[in-house]
Amino acid sequence: EAQVTQNxxxxxxVTGKKLTVTCSQNMNHEYMSWYRQDPGxxxxxxxxxxxxxxxxxxxxxxxxxxxxxxxxxxxLILESPSPNQTSLYFCASxxxxxxxxxxxxxxxxxxxx
Amino acid sequence: GIQVxxxxxxxxxxxxxxxxxxCNFSDSxxxxxxxxxxxxGQLINLFYIPSGTKQNGRLSAxxxxxxxxxxxxxxxxxxxxxxxxxxxxxxxxxxGFQKLVFxxxxxxxxxx
Numbered sequence: 001e002a003q004v005t006q007n008x009x010x011x012x013x014v015t016g017k018k019l020t021v022t023c024s025q026n027m028n029h030e031y032m033s034w035y036r037q038d039p040g041x042x043x044x045x046x047x048x049x050x051x052x053x054x055x056x057x058x059x060x061x062x063x064x065x066x067x068x069x070x071x072x073x074x075x076l077i078l079e080s081p082s083p084n085q086t087s088l089y090f091c092a093s094x095x096x097x098x099x100x101x102x103x104x105x106x107x108x109x110x111x112x113x
Numbered sequence: 114g115i116q117v118x119x120x121x122x123x124x125x126x127x128x129x130x131x132x133x134x135x136c137n138f139s140d141s142x143x144x145x146x147x148x149x150x151x152x153x154g155q156l157i158n159l160f161y162i163p164s165g166t167k168q169n170g171r172l173s174a175x176x177x178x179x180x181x182x183x184x185x186x187x188x189x190x191x192x193x194x195x196x197x198x199x200x201x202x203x204x205x206x207x208x209g210f211q212k213l214v215f216x217x218x219x220x221x222x223x224x225x
Contacts, residue, residue, distance in 0.1 A: 033211075043213075048211050088154055101161030102201075104158065106155050107155060109154065
């Protein structure tokens with residue numbers, strides 16, 4: 001089944017403790033991105049990647065890092081999480097050439113205390 | 114960048130009723146999609162519809178790109194249709210091409 005897999009689905013952590021949210025897609029998509037969703041602010045893009053080793057900032061990149069060493073994986077790294085990073089996070093992928101749209105992962109609900 | 118507006122913001126239906134959700138966008142778009150966010154927070158892709166009409170069971174969607182709007186039709190609604198419906202689009206090449214811009218959503222509640 002074609003899908004984007006995020007892990008974990010739920011995570012509660014403490015301020016300053018580094019964490020990684022993994023994202024993997026099995027559709028051989030070139031394009032991957034991360035979004036966060038917050039009440040009243042909607043979905044906002046954090047980072048995106050056009051291909052392996054090509055990443056760029058979205059609208060709200062502060063406090064996040066990403067890497068794209070393999071085509072299928074696009075982890076989101078929070079080096080020193082803070083409470084304002086409590087949010088619902090989504091990873092998405094797309095095959096730019098075919099225009100089939102974006103496929104989203106199931107989301108990761110992160111709470112930083 | 115492109116702006117996406119959705120209406121109505123909230124909708125309450127009795128099970129079995131039909132409804133139409135609207136999405137207006139401020140500029141030429143490509144990659145127009147409709148999503149359903151279920152009560153567990155998952156974003157489900159309903160339609161990729163940059164133009165024309167598509168149907169999938171009780172749902173159908175129409176995009177009129179020249180007039181910059183898209184419609185999502187839900188027929189014979191069921192309680193499982195409850196949640197938030199988003200339309201989203203990527204802008205034209207240049208600014209905003211690399212991200213989806215989401216509308217503010219229509220929150221639907223279907224009561225039994």
